Amino acid sequence: MTTVHRYDAVIVGAGGAGLRAALEVARVTPRVAVVSKLYPIRSHTGTAQGGIGAALGNMEEDHWEWHMFDTVKGSDYLADQDAVELMCQEAITCVYELEHWGLPFDRTPDGKIAQRRFGGHTRNFGEAPVRRACHAADRTGHMILQTLYQQCIKHEVTFFNEFHVLDLLLEDNVCRGVVALSLADGELHLFHAKAVLFATGGFGRMYKVTSNARSLTGDGVAIALRRGIPLEDMEFFQFHPTGIYKLGILISEAARGEGGVLRNRQGERFMERYAPTLLDLAPRDIISRCMYTEIREGRGIDGKDYLHLDLTHLGREVIEKKLPDITDFARTYLGIDPVREPIPVQPTAHYAMGGIPTDVRGRVILDEKNTPVLGFYAAGECACVSVHGANRLGTNSLVDILVFGKLAGRDMAEYIRGADFAPLPKDADGPAREECERLLTSNGSESVARLRETLQREMMDKASVFRTQEGLEAMLTTLKELKDRYRRVRLQDKGKIFNTDLQEALELGYLLDLAEVTVVSALARRESRGAHYREDFPKRNDAEWLKHTLAYRINGEFELRYKPVVITRFQPVERKY
Amino acid sequence: MRVVLKIKRFNPERDREPYWAEYEVDVEPVDRVLDALEYVKWHLDGTLAFRRSCAHGICGSDAMLINGRNRLACKVLVKELGARITVEPLRGFPVIKDLVVDMEGFFAKYRAIKPYLINDEPPPETERRQSPEERARFDDTTKCILCAACTTSCPSFWANGEYIGPAAIVNAHRFIFDSRDRGAAERLAVLNARLGVWRCRTIFNCVEACPRGIDVTRAIAEVKRALLFSSL
Numbered sequence: 001m002t003t004v005h006r007y008d009a010v011i012v013g014a015g016g017a018g019l020r021a022a023l024e025v026a027r028v029t030p031r032v033a034v035v036s037k038l039y040p041i042r043s044h045t046g047t048a049q050g051g052i053g054a055a056l057g058n059m060e061e062d063h064w065e066w067h068m069f070d071t072v073k074g075s076d077y078l079a080d081q082d083a084v085e086l087m088c089q090e091a092i093t094c095v096y097e098l099e100h101w102g103l104p105f106d107r108t109p110d111g112k113i114a115q116r117r118f119g120g121h122t123r124n125f126g127e128a129p130v131r132r133a134c135h136a137a138d139r140t141g142h143m144i145l146q147t148l149y150q151q152c153i154k155h156e157v158t159f160f161n162e163f164h165v166l167d168l169l170l171e172d173n174v175c176r177g178v179v180a181l182s183l184a185d186g187e188l189h190l191f192h193a194k195a196v197l198f199a200t201g202g203f204g205r206m207y208k209v210t211s212n213a214r215s216l217t218g219d220g221v222a223i224a225l226r227r228g229i230p231l232e233d234m235e236f237f238q239f240h241p242t243g244i245y246k247l248g249i250l251i252s253e254a255a256r257g258e259g260g261v262l263r264n265r266q267g268e269r270f271m272e273r274y275a276p277t278l279l280d281l282a283p284r285d286i287i288s289r290c291m292y293t294e295i296r297e298g299r300g301i302d303g304k305d306y307l308h309l310d311l312t313h314l315g316r317e318v319i320e321k322k323l324p325d326i327t328d329f330a331r332t333y334l335g336i337d338p339v340r341e342p343i344p345v346q347p348t349a350h351y352a353m354g355g356i357p358t359d360v361r362g363r364v365i366l367d368e369k370n371t372p373v374l375g376f377y378a379a380g381e382c383a384c385v386s387v388h389g390a391n392r393l394g395t396n397s398l399v400d401i402l403v404f405g406k407l408a409g410r411d412m413a414e415y416i417r418g419a420d421f422a423p424l425p426k427d428a429d430g431p432a433r434e435e436c437e438r439l440l441t442s443n444g445s446e447s448v449a450r451l452r453e454t455l456q457r458e459m460m461d462k463a464s465v466f467r468t469q470e471g472l473e474a475m476l477t478t479l480k481e482l483k484d485r486y487r488r489v490r491l492q493d494k495g496k497i498f499n500t501d502l503q504e505a506l507e508l509g510y511l512l513d514l515a516e517v518t519v520v521s522a523l524a525r526r527e528s529r530g531a532h533y534r535e536d537f538p539k540r541n542d543a544e545w546l547k548h549t550l551a552y553r554i555n556g557e558f559e560l561r562y563k564p565v566v567i568t569r570f571q572p573v574e575r576k577y
Numbered sequence: 578m579r580v581v582l583k584i585k586r587f588n589p590e591r592d593r594e595p596y597w598a599e600y601e602v603d604v605e606p607v608d609r610v611l612d613a614l615e616y617v618k619w620h621l622d623g624t625l626a627f628r629r630s631c632a633h634g635i636c637g638s639d640a641m642l643i644n645g646r647n648r649l650a651c652k653v654l655v656k657e658l659g660a661r662i663t664v665e666p667l668r669g670f671p672v673i674k675d676l677v678v679d680m681e682g683f684f685a686k687y688r689a690i691k692p693y694l695i696n697d698e699p700p701p702e703t704e705r706r707q708s709p710e711e712r713a714r715f716d717d718t719t720k721c722i723l724c725a726a727c728t729t730s731c732p733s734f735w736a737n738g739e740y741i742g743p744a745a746i747v748n749a750h751r752f753i754f755d756s757r758d759r760g761a762a763e764r765l766a767v768l769n770a771r772l773g774v775w776r777c778r779t780i781f782n783c784v785e786a787c788p789r790g791i792d793v794t795r796a797i798a799e800v801k802r803a804l805l806f807s808s809l
């Protein structure tokens with residue numbers, strides 16, 4: 001039996017974006033519920049290390065206009081500048097708000113919030129690196145997540161923890177709620193709501209080497225696609241330069257912000273050749289490509305596919321005080337002491353620039369004319385506003401989740417005051433129930449784990465940092481096969497209680513859908529911009545491609561449409577660092 | 578390298594009693610216990626249930642009893658443990674299935690100590706000032722990831738499940754010693770109750786269990802001292 005709940009607002013996801021939105025809605029109504037497949041404090045926001053960017057100017061002169069310029073340039077001019085402007089202004093308020101809620105930022109000697117350097121953040125429109133990233137050691141995300149959750153406890157927000165959302169109820173362009181599976185007992189729950197916000201995070205798990213948690217499988221993004229919502233700019237997926245070799249665990253850019261450098265097998269600081277001004281603090285897309293180039297030209301360590309991140313010259317004091325967690329990672333997982341030895345690193349799949357398209361109020365939009373879907377919102381990594389364009393700068397995701405979590409929450413609060421509960425569709429929980437039943441009763445011979453391994457390996461090979469038409473076409477064929485085999489997966493666990501076998505199968509379904517959109521969008525974009533690099537089209541082509549992709553899936557077929565980029569202050573120019 | 582993973586299993590839909598199951602797993606020297614558990618789940622027995630997410634010791638999902646000690650499965654390498662590894666759910670919580678335990682009671686205790694900044698003074702336009710020394714005062718206890726490894730390693734908690742436990746005390750400490758907080762008295766009142774901080778017998782299991790290296794006993798001692806010298 002499906003249990004039915006009624007809330008004015010339902011927020012799916014309890015990471016930074018979801019919790020920030022919940023706090024905003026909770027100001028006006030107690031009838032808000034947060035539904036999350038993880039306990040809130042297990043969300044991936046907690047793993048963010050380095051910092052949150054805001055032009056506080058606590059340590060040297062800084063202005064939000066500089067932050068805006070860096071973000072736009074970092075995005076390879078694909079970000080919508082009205083949204084970036086708003087974000088960089090609001091970032092400052094959002095950071096102070098967190099401090100007022102008790103976030104234990106590191107401090108300057110005079111007691112202000114301490115700031116550090118980060119990739120692509122500069123003073124005076126590109127002159128030199130600036131200290132803009134506000135931090136709490138290298139566990140900034142942990143502290144943000146905890147602080148927001150603590151505020152939710154204070155304001156008695158209702159949580160449904162370990163509830164996996166399976167479906168979005170959307171009819172006639174009006175959102176009506178969601179359907180979720182309670183992991184503890186395997187029962188379905190229907191949440192009837194006036195408004196729903198998706199804040200389900202990223203989907204790095206479609207790649208083999210990733211910094212992303214096991215849970216980052218793009219659920220909300222795939223569910224939206226299945227319900228007819230287009231996905232924006234899915235061809236742009238960021239690879240972070242410094243993942244621990246093979247494991248993908250992130251070594252924050254803060255390590256380079258504090259002075260760490262990348263070296264090849266000759267011990268050379270190779271970024272001097274590629275980005276003479278910003279060096280090791282150039283944006284991530286550029287450094288990741290340089291690393292692959294070094295590796296391809298035989299300058300990887302021992303000729304292998306990794307390089308060194310060298311912190312040894314920083315001294316024990318800096319390393320252990322400012323970067324305690326990543327020091328611990330190196331010691332635990334590699335048996336390496338970064339005080340004395342360099343850390344082996346390789347680019348790791350890190351961040352989805354693309355996702356569910358929204359306007360600056362967090363409203364999900366349906367087309368290139370920005371027509372909103374009534375009552376449906378998205379924020380955080382699952383959304384695409386777009387403030388990151390073709391490449392996100394470090395520290396800007398934490399800004400994004402706070403600013404747009406807040407603005408979306410505020411708009412939702414406004415919306416639910418004027419809206420009624422739209423009636424539930426007929427057989428509202430039917431499709432979700434069928435999806436679970438099909439997986440539980442399927443008698444095929446395919447294994448979820450094997451399909452997922454193949455997906456991750458092939459995506460890494462063919463749709464990561466370097467892409468070609470040939471590779472992408474081959475990937476599309478592979479995806480067709482994988483999707484076909486997915487219909488024949490067989491689960492071993494047929495039970496109701498905490499069935500993670502079923503959950504992993506559902507998650508693989510989302511990843512397959514999103515990998516397909518990524519490849520279709522990447523194949524169409526015959527240029528190189530930000531994180532999307534086509535070896536067969538190595539130049540940026542503003543005349544034809546200065547536009548956002550909107551990918552629709554209609555009856556299994558993809559249709560690509562395009563949306564203009566909003567340009568206000570900064571005209572596109574060639575990107576040099 | 579081949580290891581035998583001995584896992585305590587229990588599925589209430591099927592089993593009346595928990596039982597031990599053994600699996601042979603080939604692992605790489607760099608593999609974590611989590612990798613070994615996933616190998617079992619993905620290739621040998623898909624019904625095995627455990628929680629995990631970040632896989633590098635930050636999200637707090639996968640605390641369990643590994644070779645008799647509370648550890649995060651993602652933060653202990655197989656090669657440190659030898660050829661036989663036993664894995665059990667955390668002690669003292671109801672088991673939902675296999676290694677998944679019911680943490681509701683644990684979080685209720687966390688909520689009981691009012692884990693949020695209490696300060697009704699209107700904040701300034703910018704940040705509240707706090708010196709680096711004041712910030713350092715509670716640094717250690719901000720690291721807590723609420724994995725429950727400490728609480729479930731504590732004999733006082735085993736003896737009485739109502740004991741508030743080290744994790745809640747650590748989180749109270751995080752606020753009591755924050756120069757911006759004004760809620761110390763409210764929290765200390767909770768901790769001074771019959772099942773509060775005085776149940777701690779300074780056995781030190783919690784310090785050893787903490788995967789974040791928090792000096793839990795020291796935090797508890799500081800809370801006790803605050804109680805003794807406060808004017809409650």
Ligand SMILES: Cc1cc2nc3c(=O)[nH]c(=O)nc-3n(C[C@H](O)[C@H](O)[C@H](O)COP(=O)(O)OP(=O)(O)OC[C@H]3O[C@@H](n4cnc5c(N)ncnc54)[C@H](O)[C@@H]3O)c2cc1C
Nearest residue numbers: 013014015016017037038045050165201380381395397398
């Ligand atoms: C290792 C690492 C370090 C990083 N460091 C930084 C940094 O220093 N600065 C920075 O700006 N950014 C950083 N980032 C990026 C940033 O942390 C993330 O982009 C951001 O935290 C995403 O937040 P979110 O709220 O959108 O999603 P998440 O925090 O990922 O939360 C997603 C939520 O959705 C829920 N959910 C998902 N699917 C479902 C479903 N089907 N049903 C119900 N609930 C569901 C989950 O339970 C979870 O609560 C880092 C990322 C990584 C991986």
Ligand code: FES
Nearest residue numbers: 630632636637651
């Ligand atoms: S999986 Fe996150 S702590 Fe182990």
